[in-house]
Amino acid sequence: MSRIAVLGANGQVGAEVCLILAARGADVVPIARNRFGSAFLRYHGLPCRHGPAGDPEQAPRLLGDCDVVLNLTVASVAGRPSEARRINRRLAENAVRAAAPGARIVHCSTIEVYGDHRPWPRLRWRNAYGREKLAGERHARRAGRRSGREVYVLRLGHVCGEHQTITRIMRERVAHPPVLVPEIDRPSNTVYTATIVDAVLAIAGGRERPGTYDLFNRPQWSWRAVFTYEAGRVGREAVFATAAAPARWKLGPARMILRVLDRGGWAKEMALRSMARLSPVSNARAQALLYRARAAREVAGLSDPPRPMMNGLDWIDRETRTLSTLSPTAILLASGNYVVPPLVRSRSWPDDLEPCVPLA
């Protein structure tokens, strides 16, 4: 059986993946910088290993006896981007170099690397997070080539699962129907932690080839399917309403430019000047248009309608290259074998896992 190290085990995705892997009987080695970070996992009965994986001298004692390394780490790019880049590079490289000889490295990235996911932009800029994750992919691949280890890059979509924020939000939404969403039958780009675990076990078992893959539910779930599943989990029925696409969705960039230009009231001033040169009929029509828009805006404010769930729901379908041997996500979830087991307090706070190489 493969020994699977999980870097970033204390993160939202990492913790849940560790719990499910352990429940599946995998030999999992959750790794956290300190015991504060690993408290949740140890509370749930998982022994952990502690240390700074970003330190090239410490990383071998954390990873040296593991034949699969699942790297879910990312240093926040907020605050000091150069430091984040340095740390992320070290984490990506150490995850590859410090693992056991012949180890398989699963480097988790994100579909944010594809850039802006909204339907309308022609230029798809990558945000800072997406740029950082793309750089991490490169570092992992390069380290893999140099050390002769197989690297699998998984670009995760929105991660759903018992301990995931998006799942909590969806369950809150279905509890207060209707769920207001822009387009419910659009592919969701979601991936349940069950499928992440399935992917890791498939890679650990040598059933996949090294490469870069998108990782979404198998097959892709629509948002309707995701909400319906989550509603079922909390014993409810999902009721949907379609959110009208706000005008800014069509005129986003133009509106942004106008807003910037209008900081000092410039646009209004120019409009008034132009209007003075137009006919009285045109002036009256323009005024009517303005008043209608204002009235509609203010009347809409009366009922304070619920806001659509989130921008992520209108993201375009990103799936391009997928792992080939994964089981359908719905079957994994229905099996009950890929869910977080309940807390058993008598198993809490196990002894820490020993480092694999004694420190000098």
Next chain:
Amino acid sequence: MMQFSVGVVGAGQIVRDIHLPVLAGMPGVRIAWIVDSVAERARAAGRDFGIRAIDVPAAPDALPACDVAFLGIPAHARAAYFQTFAARGTAVLAEKPFSIGAADHRRFADLFPEHRLACGYMRRFYASTTLLRRCVIDRPFGAVRALRIAEGDRASKTGLDATFLDRPSRDGGGVLWAIGCHLLDLAVHLTGASHFEVLESDVVFDGDTDREASAEISLSGGRDDGAWSVPVRFCASWLGPQSNRVEVEFERAILAADLGPDSPVSADLRAGARLALALEGGPPAARTSYQAFHLEWRDFLDGLERERPSRIAASTSLLTTRLVDALLGERARR
């Protein structure tokens, strides 16, 4: 306005990200020096904020003079600094928690005049706190019947140096000293309590470090005919999601607010309607973290100038420290 020179002990994240930016822009304040046990950390803060960084001396009494010292170091390492600054007549503002245990709290507080020593429970300056406190005092919704407060989530990000959180609870580690004391202080501050009784408690220990604490507490105050008590339900956790809210149940309404500085306060009336409440007039109240820390400093410095205890005088948080002691029980003994 008096001018104060401030010496800063500690150059950790809270100092660098919060106190230095606030102090650097505060009228009547000059940051005289900064010192840290990690010399490079002090030098980096000194370089970035244009402050004189000094190497940590063998003993605190070798530190340069200042009017006010700020202690941004862990509570277990403060004793020598309190003694040194008290002997010099230097006023001290300390980050929370003030001390580890009520015995130290009393001992340190006794070294200073009341107005010259404070502890940074800055949530007392939040707009939501100010509004709730006014409702407790002025009773527009009747008397307080109960209070519920909870904060926390599964501990996740450990990118920062969080090693002090892993120390044994008796040395200042754990969730109670990190966030629980804030919640307990808020409960004490809102109710104006002078006594407490822990009715029931469940503290989850990871070795010697508490990771979750929940309790039913009775806070009480007043005397004779005016005596009152309020049941408080409390939880601080690093093991699971909490409501991250404070709810104060009055006779005619339940007032609730999130624990962030910008949270609105809502009032659910017994009659069924929900009101959004807002403060108007009165002294400024914080809607951001920087505003809260600014008000904390301003209140303390004004207190020094006028020789009156500030809203965060160390004497006012003794009950909070005693509450943490009581919840930790024997594990709090050093």
